[in-house]
Amino acid sequence: MDPRIPLVLASDLLAAREQMAFTLGFHIVLASLGIAFPTMMLIANYIGLRRRDPVALELAQRWSKVAAVTFAVGAVTGTVLSFEFGLLWPRFTGRFGDAFGVLFVIEGVFFFLEAIFMTIYIFGWKRLSGWKHFMTGIPVAICGIGGAFSVVAVNGWMNQPQGFTLGPGGKLTEVEPLKVIFNPAVPYEVPHMILAGYLVTSFLIAAVYAVGMLRGRRDRHHRLGLLIPLTVGCILAPIQFMVGDTAARSIAHDQPVKFAAMECVQETHTHVTEYIGGRCTSEGVKGGIGIPGFDSFLVGFSTDTKVTGLDSVPARDRPPVNTLLHWAFDFMAGVGSLLILLGIWFGIAWWRRRDIPGTKWFLRGVVLAAALVLMTLEAGWIVTEVGRQPWIVYEHMRTDEAVTGASGIWVTFGLVVLLYALLGTAAILVLRAMSRRWRESARDDLDVPYGPRGEVFASAPTEVERR
Amino acid sequence: MSRADAVAAVLWIGVTLYAVFGGADFGAGLWSLLARGGEDSARARELIDRSIGPVWEANHVWLIFVLVVLWTAFSGAFEAIFSTLFIPLCLAALGIVLRGAGFAFHAVAGRAGGRRAAAAVFGIASLFTPFFMGTVVGAIASGRVPPGNAVGDPVSSWLNGVSLFTGALFLATSGYLAAIFLTSEARRDGDGGLERYFTARALAAAIVAGATALIGILAFRSDADYVYDRLTSQALPFVVVSAVCGLVVLAMLWRRTIRGTRVLAVVAVVMVVWGWGVAQFPYLLPETLTISDGAGTNTTLTEILIVFGAALLLVIPSLAFLYTLTQRRILEES
Numbered sequence: 001m002d003p004r005i006p007l008v009l010a011s012d013l014l015a016a017r018e019q020m021a022f023t024l025g026f027h028i029v030l031a032s033l034g035i036a037f038p039t040m041m042l043i044a045n046y047i048g049l050r051r052r053d054p055v056a057l058e059l060a061q062r063w064s065k066v067a068a069v070t071f072a073v074g075a076v077t078g079t080v081l082s083f084e085f086g087l088l089w090p091r092f093t094g095r096f097g098d099a100f101g102v103l104f105v106i107e108g109v110f111f112f113l114e115a116i117f118m119t120i121y122i123f124g125w126k127r128l129s130g131w132k133h134f135m136t137g138i139p140v141a142i143c144g145i146g147g148a149f150s151v152v153a154v155n156g157w158m159n160q161p162q163g164f165t166l167g168p169g170g171k172l173t174e175v176e177p178l179k180v181i182f183n184p185a186v187p188y189e190v191p192h193m194i195l196a197g198y199l200v201t202s203f204l205i206a207a208v209y210a211v212g213m214l215r216g217r218r219d220r221h222h223r224l225g226l227l228i229p230l231t232v233g234c235i236l237a238p239i240q241f242m243v244g245d246t247a248a249r250s251i252a253h254d255q256p257v258k259f260a261a262m263e264c265v266q267e268t269h270t271h272v273t274e275y276i277g278g279r280c281t282s283e284g285v286k287g288g289i290g291i292p293g294f295d296s297f298l299v300g301f302s303t304d305t306k307v308t309g310l311d312s313v314p315a316r317d318r319p320p321v322n323t324l325l326h327w328a329f330d331f332m333a334g335v336g337s338l339l340i341l342l343g344i345w346f347g348i349a350w351w352r353r354r355d356i357p358g359t360k361w362f363l364r365g366v367v368l369a370a371a372l373v374l375m376t377l378e379a380g381w382i383v384t385e386v387g388r389q390p391w392i393v394y395e396h397m398r399t400d401e402a403v404t405g406a407s408g409i410w411v412t413f414g415l416v417v418l419l420y421a422l423l424g425t426a427a428i429l430v431l432r433a434m435s436r437r438w439r440e441s442a443r444d445d446l447d448v449p450y451g452p453r454g455e456v457f458a459s460a461p462t463e464v465e466r467r
Numbered sequence: 468m469s470r471a472d473a474v475a476a477v478l479w480i481g482v483t484l485y486a487v488f489g490g491a492d493f494g495a496g497l498w499s500l501l502a503r504g505g506e507d508s509a510r511a512r513e514l515i516d517r518s519i520g521p522v523w524e525a526n527h528v529w530l531i532f533v534l535v536v537l538w539t540a541f542s543g544a545f546e547a548i549f550s551t552l553f554i555p556l557c558l559a560a561l562g563i564v565l566r567g568a569g570f571a572f573h574a575v576a577g578r579a580g581g582r583r584a585a586a587a588v589f590g591i592a593s594l595f596t597p598f599f600m601g602t603v604v605g606a607i608a609s610g611r612v613p614p615g616n617a618v619g620d621p622v623s624s625w626l627n628g629v630s631l632f633t634g635a636l637f638l639a640t641s642g643y644l645a646a647i648f649l650t651s652e653a654r655r656d657g658d659g660g661l662e663r664y665f666t667a668r669a670l671a672a673a674i675v676a677g678a679t680a681l682i683g684i685l686a687f688r689s690d691a692d693y694v695y696d697r698l699t700s701q702a703l704p705f706v707v708v709s710a711v712c713g714l715v716v717l718a719m720l721w722r723r724t725i726r727g728t729r730v731l732a733v734v735a736v737v738m739v740v741w742g743w744g745v746a747q748f749p750y751l752l753p754e755t756l757t758i759s760d761g762a763g764t765n766t767t768l769t770e771i772l773i774v775f776g777a778a779l780l781l782v783i784p785s786l787a788f789l790y791t792l793t794q795r796r797i798l799e800e801s
Contacts, residue, residue: 068571072571073567075567076563076568078531079527080560080563082535083560086545086546086549086550087553087557087560090545090546090616091616093545093549094542094616097539098539098542099767101535101539101767102767102770104538105532105539105771105774108535108778109777109781111528112525112528113782115527119521123798123799124792124798127797127798172763175764404550405616406551412557415561419565429576429577430572430575430576433578433581434575
């Protein structure tokens with residue numbers, strides 16, 4: 001850092017980074033639900049309409065109400081992030097908004113359509129007829145994915161910036177939109193995040209019903225509520241593992257310093273040992289489990305592959321806190337493997353007895369998986385964002401050049417933490433209250449979807465009764 | 468009209484739609500806050516919930532639209548505004564978070580205490596965003612936001628007569644629009660009591676908004692001469708139309724004629740927004756940054772126009788669908 005910049009400013013940079021990390025880390029959970037929750041409710045809705053299954057319809061309706069709450073909170077925490085583009089990083093947006101901004105304009109359109117159709121779907125349960133109502137939910141699911149594409153493509157561009165020309169004084173003189181939108185990081189970052197959204201949502205919903213079953217509520221409502229998301233999650237987990245593996249290999253190629261920090265490779269060499277866990281020091285990993293040559297093998301399918309080390313760039317161009325990065329990366333790979341094991345367990349039980357594994361340990365595993373998946377989501381963003389440091393736009397703009405000249409970021413950071421703690425607590429309390437209310441009302445008056453027509457479904461035999 | 472001017476017009480359309488629809492939603496929060504005690508108040512709050520419940524999120528997206536178009540097309544102005552006006556924009560964002568969360572939670576909270584707390588948060592926070600957005604507009608219009616990273620004064624840029632009056636004007640206008648819209652809603656419900664309830668509030672808000680506008684013009688005269696000079700010349704027709712519409716609405720409310728007030732009230736507000744735009748033209752930041760100097764590359768401007776065109780084709784029919792379903796009372800809480 002420039003020694004002339006006063007200490008106050010330097011500390012505001014740290015505050016700005018912490019605030020950005022915190023608000024993004026909070027929003028990404030809600031964004032994940034925004035990406036995938038609509039698909040979950042549509043699957044339940046489809047099953048309900050197709051099989052005339054009132055239980056599935058009830059699930060779809062309740063999920064849509066939960067999605068409505070998380071969507072509202074996500075809308076406001078997302079707005080905070082757009083404010084922060086100016087409040088915290090005005091130099092970044094001021095110089096490069098011209099290049100990456102249009103992706104956000106596209107995202108705005110997706111978000112708009114998502115908000116409109118989400119409302120129609122949520123408020124349409126009573127008066128719209130079955131399939132018509134189902135159709136109004138489809139744009140929501142599509143726009144969730146489209147919005148995720150646009151936003152993550154911007155992050156991809158920050159990692160692999162291209163498609164612009166800088167004139168004298170650092171002003172943008174030319175932009176090539178297609179190169180910006182389809183930057184080299186998009187093919188692995190975008191699917192990785194969309195799948196992460198689906199995994200987080202799947203396992204979170206599944207865990208809610210797993211907890212219910214562990215408490216003895218083993219009715220069809222809970223079984224189906226567990227089965228739908230768990231099936232989606234277990235199918236996607238191995239795909240996500242492969243996408244993640246591709247992403248890591250691409251990063252080794254595209255951002256070798258980030259990769260070196262993730263794996264704590266100090267010097268460029270071949271036959272690099274892959275370490276699991278351990279502490280990253282300037283002499284390499286201390287205390288981890290080493291697999292000789294495996295890191296080289298992962299990068300280039302041969303132990304002879306040369307892996308770029310941190311020594312390839314001066315110290316000021318290397319990411320900070322390498323141990324955190326290394327752990328976050330290992331954590332992702334580790335949880336990815338565990339999810340696949342859980343899926344195999346589930347798959348075998350289903351193949352043999354058309355049922356979820358009978359033991360309570362499986363349900364406990366699902367609950368644990370939800371917690372781990374959430375932590376993995378955060379770990380993934382730590383790897384992406386911290387790993388890109390000290391750059392905000394890789395090799396074009398340093399984070400300390402981008403930060404606001406306004407002071408008092410520690411104050412706003414403190415208030416934001418307080419505010420979000422309240423927001424998160426309130427959201428959880430509200431969701432729990434909704435669930436309690438549904439449980440209590442389940443016995444007497446059923447709030448049937450699609451008005452009087454619901455009675456037809458109620459008299460139709462359910463899957464369980466047929467068997 | 469240059470490409471940059473066209474994009475500035477697109478930006479202004481977004482600003483207008485946010486001022487009208489977003490403003491009305493915040494204004495509804497104001498009336499919800501003030502509806503305390505009595506049987507009418509409970510029904511008023513219910514009507515407010517039903518009216519803004521299905522639309523507030525879609526209306527909020529106009530703000531996102533304005534932000535992203537501003538930072539994409541006029542990134543230098545965005546940088547200047549968001550760094551100098553750090554404090555009021557933080558407070559506006561605080562209002563957005565608390566309003567949205569409060570509204571989303573107040574209907575579904577577990578206990579009566581929680582519902583009341585969330586409703587109070589929704590009401591109070593609804594005052595924040597219009598007021599502080601108003602101070603931001605006042606700061607920009609009075610030329611207190613120079614280009615660059617936090618070059619302007621962090622406090623006096625928005626804590627001054629023009630800004631405070633603009634903030635008050637935004638708040639009053641939001642309440643005015645909301646009361647007018649809610650009067651029509653009550654009328655469609657055939658609820659004569661609520662119709663009178665909101666007519667009275669619309670009248671009060673109209674008078675406050677009008678008075679604030681008059682004092683505000685004096686503040687502009689002493690402190691924001693560039694914009695004031697043009698408000699009284701090129702932009703004068705807008706000001707006059709706005710004033711006439713406002714007065715007609717006032718007279719109609721007085722005589723309890725509701726039909727047509729909505730359109731006229733909207734026109735009055737739209738004219739103020741466009742009057743401001745015309746008065747600022749050709750500046751993004753009066754007298755320091757023009758639209759053409761602040762605009763991004765031509766490719767980006769074209770892109771924005773294309774995306775905006777596509778957005779119109781997709782969003783307008785969808786919004787029309789949503790509003791129609793809402794107006795026909797097809798959408799309801801299940």
